[in-house]
Amino acid sequence: MKRDPVAFLREEINELKKNNLDWTIRYLEDSSKPHSIVDQKEVLMLNTNNYLGLATHPKVVQATIDAIKKYGAGAGAVPVIAGSFDLTKEFQEKFAKFKEVEASLLCQTGFAVNTGLIPQLVGKQDIVVSDELNHGSIIDGVRLSRAKRIIYKHTNVSDLENQLKEAEKEGARRILIITDGVFSMDGDMAPLPEIVKISEEFGAMVFVDDCHGEGVLGEGRGIVAHYNLQGKVHVEGGSMSKGFGVFGGTVAGSKDLIEFCLNKSRTYLLSTAHPPSVVAACIAVIKVVESEPEHVQRLWDHTNYFKKEVQSMGYNTGNSQTPIIPLIVGDPGKAQELARILFEEENIFTTPIVYPMVARELSRIRVQMNALLTRDDLNIALSAIEKVGRKLSII
Ligand SMILES: Cc1ncc(COP(=O)(O)O)c(C=O)c1O
Structure with missing residues (x-):
């Protein structure tokens, strides 16, 4: 048959x-x-997820309308091929200041940040130490990287330390600790000060995916600001689509990180950029969070x-x-x-x-x-x- x-x-x-x-x-x-x-x-x-209700804030809506009249509907191409927009440059500079880091990059989505960037930060010779309840996009990003994945018990710092000792014994080229900032199904928070402290002992990178912390914690700046850890977390991944009520993914950190991401993250390099009207809304939303x-x-x-x-x-x-x-x-x-x-x-x-x-x-x-x-x-x-x-x- x-x-x-x-x-x-x-x-x-x-x-x-x-x-x-x-x-x-x-x-x-x-x-x-x-x-x-x-x-x-x-x-x-x-x-x-529009926690602050800013998706319909009059200033955000107006900025979207104004930009759509000027720039039209779509972005036309991926940024590295046919250019980005002045609005995107403005947003990235503004967002970096807001997050108190050197630089930021507007990416397609929070999901795309994880699946595009993680496989570039680590590879076959490396180890990722990951919270057991991390978001699926982190899990997929780690799978794509082909790095060895070690899971630590949810938010459990002493287990994290034990797993890092194991990772160190294996002589990995790089170790990456990765965690959600706010866990999206449970609403609990990563113990970030302890994670940062341990990472320093082991020379590990720290990547926080703060998609549900941004707009909510640290007066809207996210979990890193909430714990006053600016400059101590190597990679902050985020989303403009949740607390900020618009759409998009973000990476925030050092200038080196952003240049690395722009050159290497496959989801950034191979997928069309945001419509400029969305970027205008992203700029407006950050202004609203700062002023209201x-x-x-x-x-x-x-x-x-x-x-x-x-x-x-x-x-x-x-x-x-x-x-x-x-x-x-x-x-x-x-x-x-x-x-x-x-x-x-x-x-x-x-x-x-x-x-x-x-x-x-x-x-x-x-x-x-x-x-x-x-x-x-x-x-x-x-x-x-x-x-x-x-x-x-x-x-
Ligand atoms: C922790 C975490 N990371 C990433 C994402 C994906 O973000 P986005 O909706 O911007 O793709 C989500 C969304 O549910 C999330 O909760």
Whole structure:
């Protein structure tokens, strides 16, 4: 019998569905902000990464419109082939100052930073020591590098030290310690001061992927500024797409690092640059974060209030230290049911997070705070989360 070369597509999808591990996409007919329209109904969104609500900030929107009128829609090419834009130069200089580093580079996405840069920083003769819960883009970047990967227990500094001793014995050319700054599924933070201290003992490079820390920690500057470690972390990877509400990936660090990245990162070299209007929005957003500290302040006020309330209801929020607040329920089916009922009956949009994003037994819904929420919004969300949690015997 002739075989069907694509039969596996349906078989694998069916397997995911059978185990409650499949994804379906909901569609927004409004901006990604707390009061939005999703699948044709008005909802309270508690799952956007647009933490500061800046995706719709009037100054950011205006800068985008102005730039699109001047520069049109697309960038036309990769920067090294047909040039970058004056706006990109302005952004990179501004962003470097904001992050208190020598230089920065605007890349396609946070994901592309990791898959493009990590394989250039390390190769076959090297060792990467990586937190066990690092983001998938780090895992993919490390795989592409073909360096030996050693995993240390999540945020566990003494295990990191043990693994570094092992790495040292192997006589690697370079050692790279790599960690998320804020872990996107749990909302906890890397113990960066300790990591930096240990890295100095072992002569290891430190790479922090701060996609969820930027806009949130250190008055918006991220985890390195939060811990006053400017100049001590060799590579800061970031994203303009989350707390900053726009789009793009960033690398921040020394001038040498940026020139190296520009010349060697394959995702930077081989993929089209941002539309100039997006870059204009990125510039505007940094200006807003610098001049309007109230957005970050409100985000944290909401975070502290909401977390205290859900914890007192009996929800397990893990080790969350940031506006990412997981409500860990265990069973994947229950996590999906909690999100479904909240959406369908309570008009609250949250995300079920299941395997492979987290271990099966740690399935959850992930709630994210937002500066545009009001205390009334939070109270409405809290009473719905309590009601449905009791109905499903989660709390
Ligand atoms: C830690 C981390 N790194 C990288 C990324 C990817 O960033 P971007 O959306 O800019 O590609 C994410 C996004 O989820 C993330 O959480």
